[in-house]
Structures are given as structure tokens and as C-alpha cells.
Amino acid sequence: xxxxxxxxKNIIDLESIRKDFPIxxxxxxxxxxxxxxxxxxxxxxxxxxxxxxxxxxxxNSNVHRGIHYLSNKATTQxxxxxxxxxxxxxxxxxxxxxxxxxTEAINLVASCYGEAFVKKGDEIIVSxxxxxxxxxxWQMLCERRKAVLKVIPINREGExxxxxxxxxxxxxxxxxxxxxVSNTLGTINPAEEIIALAHDKDIPVLLDGxxxxxxxxxxxxxxxxxxxxxxGHKTYAPTGIGILYGKKEWLTQLPPYQxxxxxxxxVTFEKTTYNESPLRFEAGTPNIEASIVLAQAxxxxxxxxxxxxxxxxxxxxVYATGKLQEIKGLQIIGTAKNKGxxxxxxxxxxxxxxxxxxLDQQGIAVRTGHxxxxxxxxxYRIPGTVRASFAFYNTFGEIDFFVKALNKAIGMLK
Ligand code: PMP
Numbered sequence: 001x002x003x004x005x006x007x008x009k010n011i012i013d014l015e016s017i018r019k020d021f022p023i024x025x026x027x028x029x030x031x032x033x034x035x036x037x038x039x040x041x042x043x044x045x046x047x048x049x050x051x052x053x054x055x056x057x058x059x060n061s062n063v064h065r066g067i068h069y070l071s072n073k074a075t076t077q078x079x080x081x082x083x084x085x086x087x088x089x090x091x092x093x094x095x096x097x098x099x100x101x102x103t104e105a106i107n108l109v110a111s112c113y114g115e116a117f118v119k120k121g122d123e124i125i126v127s128x129x130x131x132x133x134x135x136x137x138w139q140m141l142c143e144r145r146k147a148v149l150k151v152i153p154i155n156r157e158g159e160x161x162x163x164x165x166x167x168x169x170x171x172x173x174x175x176x177x178x179x180x181v182s183n184t185l186g187t188i189n190p191a192e193e194i195i196a197l198a199h200d201k202d203i204p205v206l207l208d209g210x211x212x213x214x215x216x217x218x219x220x221x222x223x224x225x226x227x228x229x230x231x232g233h234k235t236y237a238p239t240g241i242g243i244l245y246g247k248k249e250w251l252t253q254l255p256p257y258q259x260x261x262x263x264x265x266x267v268t269f270e271k272t273t274y275n276e277s278p279l280r281f282e283a284g285t286p287n288i289e290a291s292i293v294l295a296q297a298x299x300x301x302x303x304x305x306x307x308x309x310x311x312x313x314x315x316x317x318v319y320a321t322g323k324l325q326e327i328k329g330l331q332i333i334g335t336a337k338n339k340g341x342x343x344x345x346x347x348x349x350x351x352x353x354x355x356x357x358x359l360d361q362q363g364i365a366v367r368t369g370h371x372x373x374x375x376x377x378x379x380y381r382i383p384g385t386v387r388a389s390f391a392f393y394n395t396f397g398e399i400d401f402f403v404k405a406l407n408k409a410i411g412m413l414k
Contacts, residue, residue, distance in 0.1 A: 031363025039389035081295035101242035105229030158185035185334025241290035251277035313341035342389035358409035
């Protein structure tokens with residue numbers, strides 16, 4: 001496969017970084033844990049764990065409503081967190097909406113943008129490699145509006161067929177929603193090109209950044225994305241928090257998502273007026289703790305440097321790919337030229353779940369199954385894959401042990 005190997009070694013101080021993640025010391029069935037399920041959720045560094053405790057011991061209070069000390073402190077930290085996240089994405093704070101995660105961010109856009117702009121006969125474009133979270137909300141919208149869902153096809157390597165995509169963009173297209181990095185194939189899609197082609201026809205683009213934000217530096221201005229979303233829990237922060245970036249010009253045009261406190265200006269029984277964005281999209285008490293802690297997690301990864309993270313993870317990908325390619329009967333699913341740090345594979349005649357269970361017995365956590373991309377499994381005509389997904393705290397030694405354990409598992413199952 002076409003992944004260029006880089007020469008750089010020891011890009012990050014692995015020994016010290018691993019000490020930041022207490023869970024990595026866990027023993028599983030008598031073996032040290034090897035955590036290769038980072039695409040499902042990442043582990044949390046001590047700084048994040050400390051920030052959770054600090055929030056509840058020093059700050060806990062509701063935001064935007066109180067006049068007392070703690071409420072002001074919580075509000076300041078919450079809005080500072082929004083600024084940190086905005087700066088990280090090169091966005092303005094009012095363009096950052098706190099959500100429960102990527103799934104809710106996509107549902108928000110499908111609901112609000114759909115309500116304002118999508119009508120009968122319009123088209124929404126997604127791709128063949130989308131997570132169910134970036135398929136089903138659009139399907140539901142299309143059903144409501146009698147609109148049509150179009151799917152950008154992929155080649156066997158797991159890359160978008162860009163010529164087909166170009167042809168699909170039409171005056172009927174209302175929005176393009178594609179993943180930045182595929183959670184099953186690892187493909188890094190040509191986001192700037194996808195966006196530029198759509199913008200040539202005045203079509204906005206949403207990027208699902210769930211698998212990109214933990215690994216790549218994201219500049220929404222440079223990308224010129226209209227909407228961008230990601231989940232805190234995959235980005236070294238807690239569950240239950242996510243980000244929707246929306247260009248100001250879009251967010252100001254969208255109707256509210258849910259009704260309730262925070263999102264209103266004034267309520268009477270005759271008529272309610274709504275707050276400006278982003279609060280207009282944040283009905284009810286938000287996940288204050290996780291919002292603040294997400295900013296801490298981002299500060300943590302920025303200290304290591306996303307470029308260093310990407311470089312180390314690329315080394316892991318190249319190393320593991322080479323080792324896995326040596327295993328007879330193993331087929332890597334997703335061999336795009338531009339790939340993030342995960343490998344999906346199938347082994348002739350063996351069900352992925354059986355491999356996953358035998359790896360677990362040896363202390364190794366991988367994901368098996370369809371990875372919430374059933375249409376992709378249908379495309380490859382397989383029931384599922386085994387997926388090993390790496391984070392910057394993973395090591396070459398762990399890959400060596402994993403390959404040995406995998407060979408042992410295959411030997412037992414053949
Ligand atoms: N999109 C992609 C590409 C993902 O990998 C995931 C999580 N597996 C999601 C969306 C959904 O994210 P969440 O469950 O955190 O909302």
C-alpha cells in the first residue's frame with residue numbers, strides 16, 4: 001500500500017506520556033492492557049481526570065443564570081472553554097455550539113438546516129463510507145421532506161470517487177455531509193477539495209470530524225467548512241460532550257434545535273423570542289463539567305503538539321501495516337493512500353468476533369463488527385472487520401505483541 005514511511009523516530013516522549021494515562025497500567029487476564037480501541041473512545045490523561053475533580057470540588061454551579069460567586073466562576077470557565085475550542089479550530093467563539101457529541105451535532109444540523117432549507121425533491125449528498133450517525137439523520141430528514149439521499153461511491157481501496165462526486169453536485173443539492181476520516185477504513189478524505197467543489201455551486205458542506213479531531217490539526221477557515229463536528233470522548237475528554245462548529249452566516253440563519261431554558265430571549269404565552277447563536281442551540285443546562293474539561297484535554301494535546309501526535313501515529317500505522325501484510329490469509333480493508341492511524345482487517349474463514357475474543361484473552365482491546373458502517377460492510381461483502389486503532393500513547397512494542405497474539409489466535413481458529 002502507498003503509505004510513505006517517515007524516518008522520524010522518538011517524536012514524542014512515550015515513556016512520560018504513558019505515565020499520564022493511569023488506565024494504561026491495567027492488567028487484563030494477567031497481561032498488561034494493550035488498548036487499540038481508540039477510534040471507539042480514547043483514554044483520559046491525569047490532567048483531564050484532575051480537571052473533572054477540580055470542577056466538582058471548586059466550581060460546580062449552573063451557568064448563565066446566577067449572580068453568585070460559583071455561578072459566575074462556572075460561567076466564566078464555560079465560556080473560556082468555548083474560546084479555547086474556537087481558537088483550536090480557528091473559529092470564533094459564537095461559532096462553537098456545545099452538543100452531546102458528533103451524533104447530536106449532525107442531528108442538530110439535519111434538523112435545523114433541514115427545517116430552513118430542504119424541501120421536496122432536494123438532494124443531500126453523503127458518502128458510502130459514512131458512520132450511521134452521518135447517514136440516518138439525513139435519511140430521516142429526507143423522509144420528512146421527501147428529499148433524496150445521494151451517495152458518493154468509493155473504490156476498492158476505500159477512496160471517494162471524486163469524478164462521480166463532481167457529477168452528483170447539482171442545483172438540487174442542498175448539502176454535502178461527509179466524514180473527514182473514516183472510522184472503518186482510516187481513509188483521510190480530501191476535505192478541502194470536497195468543499196471547494198461544492199462551494200463552486202454554492203452548496204454548503206458538513207464534515208464529520210469524529211475521527212479527525214483527535215489526530216489532525218483542524219483549521220475550519222482554511223478548510224472553509226460550513227459545519228464541522230467532533231466528540232469529546234474520542235479527543236481525550238469525557239463522554240457526553242461534543243462540538244458543532246457552524247459558520248456564523250449559517251448559525252444566524254438556522255431556527256432553534258430544542259426548546260427550553262438558555263435558548264430564549266423572552267417567553268410569553270403568546271410568543272417566544274430566541275437567543276442568538278450559539279446559546280440558541282443549547283437548550284437546558286449544558287454539560288458544564290465536560291465542556292470545561294474538553295478545553296483542558298485540548299490544551300493537553302496541544303502541549304504534545306498535533307503534528308507530533310500525527311507523526312508518531314503515522315509511524316505506528318506504517319509499522320503495523322507492514323507486519324499485518326505478512327500474515328497469510330489476512331486482508332486489510334481500506335488501503336487508501338492517505339490514511340489515519342487505524343487498520344481494519346478480515347482473515348479468511350475466521351469470524352472477526354472470534355479473533356477479538358482471543359485477543360482480549362491476551363490483554364488486547366480491539367473492536368470487531370461493522371463499526372456502525374453497515375453499508376460499507378455490504379460494499380465489501382463481509383460481516384465485519386477487526387479494527388486496531390492507535391493513539392499517540394501506543395508503542396511499537398505493543399504492535400509486536402499484538403501481531404504475535406494475532407498469529408496465535410489465527411492458529412487456534414484455523
Ligand atoms: N462519526 C464517526 C466517523 C465516528 O467514528 C463516530 C463514533 N464512532 C461518530 C460519528 C459518532 O460519534 P458519537 O457516538 O461520539 O456521537
